[in-house]
Amino acid sequence: MKKNITYLLIVISLIISNLAYSQGEIKYITFSGLVIDSQTKEPLPGAYITIPQAGRGTLSNNKGYFVLGVFPGDTVVFSYVGFKKQFHIIPKKTDIDYSVFVELQVDAKMLKEVKVYPFSTEEEFKQALVEMKLPDERERQILRETYSPENIAKMASVHGMSADANYRYANNQFIKQIESRGTTTMNPLLNPFSWINFVKSVKSGAWKDKSWKAGAETAPRDNVTRDQYFRDNLKKNE
Numbered sequence: 001m002k003k004n005i006t007y008l009l010i011v012i013s014l015i016i017s018n019l020a021y022s023q024g025e026i027k028y029i030t031f032s033g034l035v036i037d038s039q040t041k042e043p044l045p046g047a048y049i050t051i052p053q054a055g056r057g058t059l060s061n062n063k064g065y066f067v068l069g070v071f072p073g074d075t076v077v078f079s080y081v082g083f084k085k086q087f088h089i090i091p092k093k094t095d096i097d098y099s100v101f102v103e104l105q106v107d108a109k110m111l112k113e114v115k116v117y118p119f120s121t122e123e124e125f126k127q128a129l130v131e132m133k134l135p136d137e138r139e140r141q142i143l144r145e146t147y148s149p150e151n152i153a154k155m156a157s158v159h160g161m162s163a164d165a166n167y168r169y170a171n172n173q174f175i176k177q178i179e180s181r182g183t184t185t186m187n188p189l190l191n192p193f194s195w196i197n198f199v200k201s202v203k204s205g206a207w208k209d210k211s212w213k214a215g216a217e218t219a220p221r222d223n224v225t226r227d228q229y230f231r232d233n234l235k236k237n238e
Helices: 002-024 122-131 137-146 149-158 163-179 192-204 211-218 226-237
Strands: 029-037 048-051 056-059 065-070 075-079 086-089 097-104
Touching: 048 065, 056 065, 086 097
Parallel strands: 029 097
Antiparallel strands: 029 065, 048 056, 048 075, 075 086
C-alpha cells in the first residue's frame, strides 16, 4: 500500500513538473507591421511603438514600417503626434513571426478660443500702427533722394546727349548753315553806315520831330466803331 502511494506521488510530481515547465517556457516573437493614417491611408513615419512594461520600443521608418521583438501576452502601444493611442496585445498562441496593419485615428480636440491683444487700448494700437516703420523704409528714402528732381537735373546736366538728341542738334545746325549761306550778319553798333545816318539825324534835328504823334492821334480808339471813325474823319476834312 505504501509502495502504491509512493508511485502515485512520483507520477503526480512528474506531471506537475512538466506542466510547470511548459507554462514557464518563453517564446520570442518577431512583431512587425505598418502604421498608417485611417483617413488618408498614408504611412506615418516616426510613429512610437513601445512596450511600457518592458521599457523598450522602436520607431516606424519613413514608410511607416516597424519591427519589434516581443513575447506572448505583451501589450504594445502605438502613438503618434495628433493621433489617438492604440493598444495591441500579443496573442499567447501565435507563430514566431507576427504582423499587423495598424490604422491610427486622428485625435481632434477643440481648444478654447484665446484672444491676444498686444495693446491695452485701441488708441495705442492705432498710434503704434501710424508710427510703425516699414522694413524697407531706408531703401524707400534712398530712392526718394536719388531720383529727386534736383538730382535728375544734375545728372542730366553732366551727361551727354543721347544719340537721337545729338542727331537732331546736328541736323538743325546743318539747316541753319544752309539758310544763312550767302548772307552776312553784322552788329549794328559795328556798322559804319548806321553811325553816319545817326550823326546826320542829330545834326538835322530829326530826332526832335513829333510828327509820329499825329499818326497816333488819328489811330482809331478801341471804343469807336469803324463807321463812326470814318464819319469823324470826313467831318474834319470838310
